[in-house]
Amino acid sequence: MAAAFGARLAEAMDAHGPLCVGIDPHPGLLAAWGLPDDASGLAAFARTVMEAVGGRVAAVKPQSALFERHGSAGVAVLEEVVAAGRATGTLVIVDAKRGDIGSTMAAYADAYLRDGSPLAGDALTVSPFLGFGSLEPAVEAARATGRGLFVLALTSNPEGASVQHARDASGVSVAAAIAGQARLLNERETAASGAELGSVGLVVGATIGSAAHDAGVDLAAVRGPLLAPGVGAQGAGAAELAAVFGPARRAVLASSSRGVLAAGPDREALRRAAERACAEAAAALR
Ligand SMILES: O=C(O)c1cc(=O)[nH]c(=O)n1[C@@H]1O[C@H](COP(=O)(O)O)[C@@H](O)[C@H]1O
DSSP states (O other): OOOOHHHHHHHHHHHHOSEEEEEOOOHHHHHHTTOOSSHHHHHHHHHHHHHHHTTTSSEEEEBHHHHHTTHHHHHHHHHHHHHHHHHHTOEEEEEEEEOOOHHHHHHHHHHHSSTTOTTOOSEEEEOOTTOGGGGHHHHHHHHHHTOEEEEEEEOSSGGGHHHHTOBOTTSOBHHHHHHHHHHHHHHHHHHHHOOSSOSEEEEEOTTOTTHHHHTTOOGGGGOSOEEEOOBSTTSBOHHHHHHHHGGGGGGEEEEESHHHHTTOSSHHHHHHHHHHHHHHHHHHHO
């Protein structure tokens, strides 16, 4: 079994800084790069990004939807990204936001978190909104194979608050309950391994302002990595990262997709954009 994801991510962030480059091949970006909006254009896009940043950033996060829209040929390109991450030593977070009843979740875990599956990167984004317990097969598969999960908690979109800030009869918000469950899993893992970070991360948008505080979420107590999308194209920058994460900032992996990808297709320009985004995040999260 590979070392646990939390420990591997901490090592990758120490080596390369706290940036994840999102691979979101939107139709508009394919066009801007002079590529056709089909599987051949998608493949050229994904290869260019991996050649530019593979081995140079802590992680990449391919957005599954933008591969799936090209059908099975697009999914094959996602598999190529997973393989390229492994070849370059860059962690791959497959952003598929899976969540279903437990028996179906077991099949998703098999697809995305099983050794030998071509879609299994190093971590998967998952949705806990069918109940955190429904994620158990994914939690178990990740634990058994040294992979990680990023559980949606406080998402970067404004609509997320209507669900995530809702409170139960005892006043605990949905987001705080999710964070509490992740914390329990990470406490168990880190007590056994001594690692600083467990492998059950949360997704917390860099755009959420004071929402963690307002929803009663203690991000530092989670002891897992905090994936922070919303940097760049959605408007968050260094100031927002510092303000949202405060004492939890050492656990943050800032994620930017269009903000970096807009610099392509020139590989050097992509590399420089990633370096800039990484330096900015590192300064904010130091
Ligand atoms: O799980 C995610 O990565 C995610 C969660 C969230 O709360 N907000 C969010 O934007 N994302 C993803 O992060 C990426 C953001 O892309 P950019 O806005 O181009 O940087 C997209 O792939 C989103 O699906």
